[in-house]
Amino acid sequence: MDRSDHDRQPHPREDEHEFAEERESLWRITLGPTIWAFHFAISYAAVSVYCFRFERMFEMGWLRAGLIAMTLAMLVAIAWIGWRAFLRWDVRGTGEFSNPEGSAEDRHQFLGHAGFLLALVSFIGVVYDTLPLILLGSCR
Amino acid sequence: MTPTPRPARPRYRHALWLAPLLLAACEGRQSALVPAGEDARILGDLFWVMLIGAVLLWIGMNGLFYWATRRSPAPHSQTLANWLVIIGGILFPTVTLGALLVYGLSIMPDLRATGDGPVIRVTGEQWWWRVEYERADGTTVTTANEIRLPAGVRSTFLLDSKKVIHSFWVPSLGGKMDMFPGRVTEMTLGPERPGIYRGQCAEFCGESHAWMAFEAEVMEPEDFDAWLEAEAADAMPPEGDLAQRGAALFLAQGCGACHAVRGTPAVGRVGPDLTHVGSRHSLAAGRLGTSAEDFVRWVANPGAWKPGAEMPAYAHLSDAQLAAIAAYLEGLE
Ligand SMILES: [Cu+2]
Numbered sequence: 001m002d003r004s005d006h007d008r009q010p011h012p013r014e015d016e017h018e019f020a021e022e023r024e025s026l027w028r029i030t031l032g033p034t035i036w037a038f039h040f041a042i043s044y045a046a047v048s049v050y051c052f053r054f055e056r057m058f059e060m061g062w063l064r065a066g067l068i069a070m071t072l073a074m075l076v077a078i079a080w081i082g083w084r085a086f087l088r089w090d091v092r093g094t095g096e097f098s099n100p101e102g103s104a105e106d107r108h109q110f111l112g113h114a115g116f117l118l119a120l121v122s123f124i125g126v127v128y129d130t131l132p133l134i135l136l137g138s139c140r
Numbered sequence: 141m142t143p144t145p146r147p148a149r150p151r152y153r154h155a156l157w158l159a160p161l162l163l164a165a166c167e168g169r170q171s172a173l174v175p176a177g178e179d180a181r182i183l184g185d186l187f188w189v190m191l192i193g194a195v196l197l198w199i200g201m202n203g204l205f206y207w208a209t210r211r212s213p214a215p216h217s218q219t220l221a222n223w224l225v226i227i228g229g230i231l232f233p234t235v236t237l238g239a240l241l242v243y244g245l246s247i248m249p250d251l252r253a254t255g256d257g258p259v260i261r262v263t264g265e266q267w268w269w270r271v272e273y274e275r276a277d278g279t280t281v282t283t284a285n286e287i288r289l290p291a292g293v294r295s296t297f298l299l300d301s302k303k304v305i306h307s308f309w310v311p312s313l314g315g316k317m318d319m320f321p322g323r324v325t326e327m328t329l330g331p332e333r334p335g336i337y338r339g340q341c342a343e344f345c346g347e348s349h350a351w352m353a354f355e356a357e358v359m360e361p362e363d364f365d366a367w368l369e370a371e372a373a374d375a376m377p378p379e380g381d382l383a384q385r386g387a388a389l390f391l392a393q394g395c396g397a398c399h400a401v402r403g404t405p406a407v408g409r410v411g412p413d414l415t416h417v418g419s420r421h422s423l424a425a426g427r428l429g430t431s432a433e434d435f436v437r438w439v440a441n442p443g444a445w446k447p448g449a450e451m452p453a454y455a456h457l458s459d460a461q462l463a464a465i466a467a468y469l470e471g472l473e
Pocket residue numbers: 264267305306307341342343344345349352
């Protein structure tokens with residue numbers, strides 16, 4: 001009963017087993033860009049609808065504040081996704097920048113790498129999307 | 141040293157002859173680089189910023205190529221390569237594009253400021269411009285193929301089109317704006333320096349697109365007010381025998397079915413309003429001058445000057461008849 005870990009029979013395909021979440025991970029790398037896409041669509045749709053219909057009903061400041069709050073939440077989410085991906089990439093642990101080998105572990109780390117870069121691009125994209133909101137305060 | 145005569149390379153020499161011509165094109169009354177208004181100035185600055193920035197980048201990139209292929213062609217360390225990618229490939233473009241975005245967004249409110257001057261409705265037709273000034277008292281002053289603006293205030297343009305897409309552009313005064321059938325687009329321009337500039341349709345709209353231009357005169361505000369007052373008035377009655385005969389011919393030939401001359405039975409709206417055509421700077425949307433000779437040329441055969449022009453030729457009229465019509469039109473000041 002008190003067999004230590006060393007005595008355990010290794011799983012025949014341990015490495016694959018350990019990194020078995022690859023399918024899920026493939027989805028996960030699209031999270032950053034998806035948030036970016038929603039940010040873009042929501043911001044532009046909200047401002048166009050506001051300028052088309054509701055300009056006289058309430059101040060644009062409210063809309064801007066709401067959208068900027070949404071932006072901050074999305075930036076935090078992207079940063080978190082990026083950080084998780086960075087850990088999966090594990091460049092600091094392994095010192096391996098690229099993972100070309102195609103073993104399960106390599107795939108795991110590669111997906112981390114890709115997810116991290118996509119999160120970075122998404123973060124920049126969301127910041128760029130938001131600049132008009134900050135700099136242009138009106139419908140003109 | 142005696143120069144050896146070398147007859148070769150004539151093409152090259154021709155190109156040199158052309159160079160000053162190219163520079164000359166930057167001067168003048170249709171140049172975005174010689175701004176005569178606020179908007180053109182902002183756009184001119186934008187052009188120079190982009191041009192100088194692009195040249196610096198180009199020099200920098202080529203410097204790097206030179207360094208990597210000639211000065212230091214050996215493999216570089218992994219660390220250097222990584223930092224090159226992180227700084228040169230991510231950080232630098234992100235910051236540069238971000239700065240350009242901020243710059244671009246910061247000039248947008250200036251370019252789209254609301255007008256505090258006259259409101260002018262311009263409709264693109266094939267191939268001319270219908271121009272209507274909306275006055276404070278609710279009346280409209282109709283003219284064509286020429287736009288006059290007071291210096292120092294922002295005029296508002298409400299742009300529309302009859303059939304196809306045109307684009308309204310006076311490079312010396314500002315940017316361009318497309319004109320769509322059935323949808324009014326709005327633009328404001330703040331001219332500063334009085335003078336006569338040239339506008340041009342900037343969206344291909346059919347065979348005479350290139351001949352669809354107009355004159356844009358920026359005037360001192362008092363002069364503008366006086367001009368608009370005169371423009372609002374009915375046409376002057378023809379003076380002298382020739383012009384009177386011309387006026388009668390104008391009606392008899394049916395010109396009034398398409399053209400309006402306010403104060404006469406001619407009330408057509410198919411073609412340009414001719415009430416004050418004699419005071420314009422050009423004829424047929426910048427195609428001809430405004431001498432009697434030009435009127436004769438145009439009326440006798442519009443299609444010769446503007447292929448596809450939607451005005452019939454009057455070549456069957458005698459020279460005397462054409463001269464009479466020209467005298468009448470020239471007198472409509
Ligand atoms: Cu046109």
